[in-house]
Amino acid sequence: MENARKTLVVGGNRYVGRRLIDRLLAAGDDVTVLNRGSSPPPPDVRHLVADRDDEEALTAALGDLSFDVVVDQVCYTPRQAATARRVLAGRTRRYVMTSTVEVYEYEDSIAPVRETDVDPLDVPVDLELPWQNPEFLDAHYGEGKRQAEAVFASDPALEWTAVRVAHVLGGADDFTGRLAHYADRIRTGDPIAVPPANRPATYIHVDEAAGFLFWAAGQTFTGPVNAASHQALTTEELCEAVGAHFPDGKTVFQEVEVGEVSPFSFRRCYPMDNSRAVRLGHTFGNARQWLGRAVAETLGKDG
Template sequence: MKKVLVLGGSRYFGRGVVERLRDAGTDVTVLNRGSTPAPSGVAHLIADRDDEAGLKAALGSRSFDVVLDQVCYTPVQAEIARRVLRTDRYVMTSTIEVYDQVRTETPMAESLVAPANVDLELPEYEYGEGKRQAEAAFAAGDTPFVSVRVAHVLGGEDFTGRLRHYVERLDAGDAVDIHADPRPSTFIHAREIADFLTWATLADFTGPVNAGSHGELSVLDLAAAISTEPRFRVVEHEASPFSFDRYAVLDTSRAAGLGFSFSTTTDWLGEAVEELRKA
């Protein structure tokens, strides 16, 4: 039986991953700050991952076959994890936003983002850059490492408020702010990314891998799934979430080659909107 440690995993699709790993017969331990209890049948350790001494104390002599890190946002956190955690394989949940500086008109393959120079002295990181540097910190180590670059996640339990922004405004007949020429990106349902992360955790490949449903979507497509008569206002800056001024679509052919079959956004987009309306 594989022993898996999940850092985070207390809400949204992270909890779904923990439950799927448990149901697959895996010996699962969750480590978080204790604000949310672990699902039944799952061991629970309480620690702040930013507190290296506290993390060591909570883990004791434990070692794991795989660590799935759902909450690593900076290279500082990555370096602490590298020093403290004992594992044969490390899987980090990363993001499509590591490609923020890429400019292309074709789907973005993993090779477009190379390991970054890590600057541990920077006081703050933008989300995408923090994730990119965290990937680089792990990749520089000796432990086999996977970074799952996750597309924009949609679903009824989304706590970010991004999809809700559209549902509430368009249901009320209000306009949403968009770029003059909004470009498409890649999305995935919370249920599917939970499936993918479970699969990736139990697999044996290494390196970066993109995760997203087939069927690119622009903000216009999202709005059309919510309202039959959506209203828009074109702005130069501070557009609504998911309005992109550049092509930002993931190439998921590596995941397909490794054996995972993604759904298509039309399979679940309407369902995600209705989930949110009922939430």
């Protein structure tokens, strides 16, 4: 592996990250995984253990290592971004941050949103917010990712890109429980909470998301890029795919003016435009073509 590409994956030792690591290994990369040690990486992978929030420990764990590319699966806050920028500057040619469609959560657009609709250079950064508080971070997930992107954009010490990943579906190892939420209600006939004006959203299969990150790691473009399958899906389409596995079930939608709604129901319209990635040479699948397979995988059904 003397001439292999040296790749560091920060976090991401399950779901999308596990598939990404498998792709990197299959391509012959010399892979290093850095996480807190909660779960071991696959064989043939160098494993570094450190808390990424502890800059001194992170620096010590990396030692004198350098990399051709870093894929950061767990950068959630501007503080983490600032630490990563300081520690990794000079250690890597390219930095790929896994971001999210939720950076567009304040948008409400009939047209699919483009990367320029949320320009990191226009996003104010506040390092003093309680980013270390899990409840605060959970409630400000999209904001944390926006500000993390802004840190890299404001002082590009690294060749960086932020991959804004659509809502991920598929895989027997889907730990989110979001499709299970619909399955439970359809099986029992319990109501599914949706807003009166329920908007469509963009999705990506878990394998496609891993494939996109793998592809992005080998490119040279910079700045944000949207990663989403073609065609937006509605909650009704998702429920139809789930309901196909429960012929005795019943899908009942309950409109909710205020308050919490089901996981894939949206009051705002912000499906992502994936044309930048397409122009750069990536080929996406069609969400309606893989939806049935994704649901079957997650629910543990045949077909």
